Structures are given as C-alpha cells and as structure tokens.
Amino acid sequence: MKFAVLVFPGSNCDIDCFKAVEQTIAQPVEYVWHTATDLSAYDAILVPGGFSYGDYLRCGAISRFAPVMNEVVKAAEQGKFILGICNGFQILLESGLLPGAMLRNRTLKFRCHSAALRVENNGTPFTTQYAKGEVIDIPIAHGEGNYYCDDATLAELKANNQIVFRYHGDNPNGSVDDIAGICNKQGNVLGMMPHPERAVDQLLGSEDGKRMFTSILNAWREKHGAAAVR
Numbered sequence: 081m082k083f084a085v086l087v088f089p090g091s092n093c094d095i096d097c098f099k100a101v102e103q104t105i106a107q108p109v110e111y112v113w114h115t116a117t118d119l120s121a122y123d124a125i126l127v128p129g130g131f132s133y134g135d136y137l138r139c140g141a142i143s144r145f146a147p148v149m150n151e152v153v154k155a156a157e158q159g160k161f162i163l164g165i166c167n168g169f170q171i172l173l174e175s176g177l178l179p180g181a182m183l184r185n186r187t188l189k190f191r192c193h194s195a196a197l198r199v200e201n202n203g204t205p206f207t208t209q210y211a212k213g214e215v216i217d218i219p220i221a222h223g224e225g226n227y228y229c230d231d232a233t234l235a236e237l238k239a240n241n242q243i244v245f246r247y248h249g250d251n252p253n254g255s256v257d258d259i260a261g262i263c264n265k266q267g268n269v270l271g272m273m274p275h276p277e278r279a280v281d282q283l284l285g286s287e288d289g290k291r292m293f294t295s296i297l298n299a300w301r302e303k304h305g306a307a308a309v310r
C-alpha cells in the first residue's frame with residue numbers, strides 16, 4: 081500500500097506523518113509537493129498539519145486552491161483513503177470534502193497538550209482497530225479547532241454516523257457537540273484536529289495513534305483480499 085504525504089508551504093507535521101507510516105506499518109510513503117497534478121500512484125493521502133500559507137485569511141483557505149487539491153478530490157471520489165490532520169482537516173473543510181468550518185478556539189488561545197478522545201465510530205477505514213466508546217490519548221496543537229456547523233448539518237452528521245471522534249471531558253476549543261473528527265458520508269475521507277502521528281511511541285507520551293495507521297492498512301488489505309495485520 082502506497083502513501084502520499086502532501087507538503088504545502090508552511091506544513092510542519094509532514095515529517096511526523098511520514099515517520100509514523102514508516103514506523104507503524106512500514107509501507108512505502110512519499111512526500112508530494114502541493115503543485116503535483118497526479119496522485120494515481122497512491123492508495124492513501126495524508127494531508128498533514130501545520131500553518132500552510134501562514135494561516136492567512138483562514139487556516140486552509142489558500143491551500144485549498146493548490147493544484148494537488150483537484151487530485152485529492154478525484155482520489156476521494158475514487159474511494160481512496162484521505163486523512164486530514166489538524167491543518168489538513170482545515171484544508172479538507174475549505175475544499176468542501178467535509179462539511180462545516182473552523183472557528184478560532186473559544187479561548188482565542190493556541191492549545192497544545194494531550195487530549196482525551198472518545199471513539200464514536202469504529203466502522204471507518206481509519207478506526208477499525210479501536211473499540212467503540214474507547215477513550216484514547218492523542219495530542220492537540222491548534223488555534224483554530226473550534227469546529228462549527230449548522231443544526232441541519234449536525235443532524236445529518238449524526239444520522240450518517242459521521243462523527244468519528246469527540247473530546248471526552250474537557251472540550252479544548254468549543255467545537256459543536258464536542259466534535260474532534262468527522263468523516264464524509266462514504267467514510268473514506270476523515271478530518272480530525274488531534275494528531276495521531278504524534279502518538280505512535282511511548283517516548284512521545286502515547287501510542288494510541290498507532291492503531292489509526294494499522295486500521296488504514298487493514299482496510300486497504302481487506303479491500304484487496306490480503307491478510308490483515310495487528
């Protein structure tokens with residue numbers, strides 16, 4: 081299974097994502113610059129965190145116009161797995177691949193610490209290795225993670241089981257319904273503010289992010305009739 085890690089001017093979690101793929105599932109992974117116009121070689125696309133284009137206008141608002149994003153939309157339509165983390169989630173929202181928008185954190189402060197997340201949907205390609213209702217420890221680091229959507233969209237997210245992670249206990253940013261991560265209707269596009277790639281080794285304080293990567297590989301293997309990994 082081949083992974084792409086997109087790189088925009090100002091991305092700063094691209095290396096972490098690359099290393100997380102190498103360390104957790106040892107699959108081929110390449111950096112792909114934002115000007116790329118062909119993602120056909122890749123099975124999964126990681127849109128990493130950071131401060132693309134300096135977060136000017138709104139986080140992700142400029143990156144969404146990068147040539148590579150047309151290819152990400154195509155890849156999503158083809159059912160490939162797309163994972164947007166933090167700034168990556170913001171870019172997916174700005175691109176319309178996921179519903180809703182991000183506001184500044186309620187406190188107007190950048191929050192950088194570990195966060196307790198509840199796994200609400202373990203039926204996505206990204207979460208099958210977690211138990212439903214399990215509480216996991218994944219760090220956050222953002223100033224604009226206050227997820228917002230209107231009531232009709234929220235009702236739709238709930239009806240389609242698109243809320244994948246909620247903050248458990250403390251909601252660090254004021255997001256609607258404690259939402260920390262959502263997927264599209266088809267389940268192959270996931271956006272989340274917390275950083276699973278920063279939780280793949282006890283040295284980093286948590287290994288709870290590892291199973292996100294093993295879930296992705298298992299989902300791909302299942303689709304292609306290969307044996308699962310643990």
Ligand SMILES: NC(=O)CC[C@H](N)C(=O)O
Nearest residue numbers: 129130166167222223224
């Ligand atoms: N770690 C990140 O990706 C940060 C996201 C974004 N720049 C914010 O502050 O909200």
